[in-house]
Amino acid sequence: MQGNCLIRRVNSRQVNTMQVLTLAPALILTFVIFAVFLAVSGAAMAGDFSEYRLRALKEDQGSTCMLEGVQLHVAVVPPQEEGWASEIYFWFETDPDSPCSHGENPGVQVFTAALEPVFSAYLTEETRYCRNLYFNPGASQVVLEVGTGIVGTYILTDMADVRSFEATGIGPCIWLDPHRFVFTRFENKARGIPAEVDGRFSVEVYEPAGPGSFPLKKATALSNFILQAVDGTEIVIEEQYVDAVEDWKDFGKVKSREIRVPIPAAG
Numbered sequence: 001m002q003g004n005c006l007i008r009r010v011n012s013r014q015v016n017t018m019q020v021l022t023l024a025p026a027l028i029l030t031f032v033i034f035a036v037f038l039a040v041s042g043a044a045m046a047g048d049f050s051e052y053r054l055r056a057l058k059e060d061q062g063s064t065c066m067l068e069g070v071q072l073h074v075a076v077v078p079p080q081e082e083g084w085a086s087e088i089y090f091w092f093e094t095d096p097d098s099p100c101s102h103g104e105n106p107g108v109q110v111f112t113a114a115l116e117p118v119f120s121a122y123l124t125e126e127t128r129y130c131r132n133l134y135f136n137p138g139a140s141q142v143v144l145e146v147g148t149g150i151v152g153t154y155i156l157t158d159m160a161d162v163r164s165f166e167a168t169g170i171g172p173c174i175w176l177d178p179h180r181f182v183f184t185r186f187e188n189k190a191r192g193i194p195a196e197v198d199g200r201f202s203v204e205v206y207e208p209a210g211p212g213s214f215p216l217k218k219a220t221a222l223s224n225f226i227l228q229a230v231d232g233t234e235i236v237i238e239e240q241y242v243d244a245v246e247d248w249k250d251f252g253k254v255k256s257r258e259i260r261v262p263i264p265a266a267g
Helices: 017-020 024-041 048-060 246-251
Strands: 006-007 073-077 086-094 105-111 117-122 132-133 143-146 152-158 165-177 181-187 202-205 212-219 223-231 235-239 257-263
Touching: 073 132, 086 132, 105 132, 132 165, 165 202, 165 212, 165 223, 181 212, 181 223, 202 235, 212 235, 212 257, 223 257
Parallel strands: 202 223
Antiparallel strands: 006 073, 073 086, 086 105, 105 117, 132 143, 143 152, 152 165, 165 181, 181 202, 202 212, 223 235, 235 257
């Protein structure tokens, strides 16, 4: 799958002092280097960020941390040029109820695998609970997926937290190039489907040179379209469809098939 910044949660594992001392020498050396970095860098971001860094190093070989209910996540940033390596970012959402936040609004903090801060964004109570970050190739822009239900809100922003696009949708955002991404938009137009989410789903492409986004496959009275993947020069979509409008009320009458659409030209 190309252009998709994969996000995954890594289960935390407590590591005590004796366990750290018994780790491989290479890991111990890495810990020492990072400890020096922490000592000279200080608290570079809001809250007690140095404590977050230290916990990240000690737990699960530096890939996860838990502090005051905050979990560290991993983002894989796709390379800007073909043949380049992907980059690993860590990110977490601050908890405004935590003593570490000092009463600040909730926000997302992102830093590199070398523990250098690269991005922060403040959230409101309405846009709280960030669950995914989708970085574009080169990490000059990112889509924040926020929300607690199956349907979330996508917020496009640059590294200065200047926001340029927002949409309601479901599933992943997949970057087609450094400037465009494809996603599934949700419209709250009930069909009578006996499910937690009842509405219309269309696959759209965000195009900065246009009006924001345009439908690649737009929902109809008889069809929903849900993004699955990007495969080479094609966008893979699941079409869910019925023969008659009233069939949406019966899961047994809803059919599905895979369709493929060529990636549209930019502009």
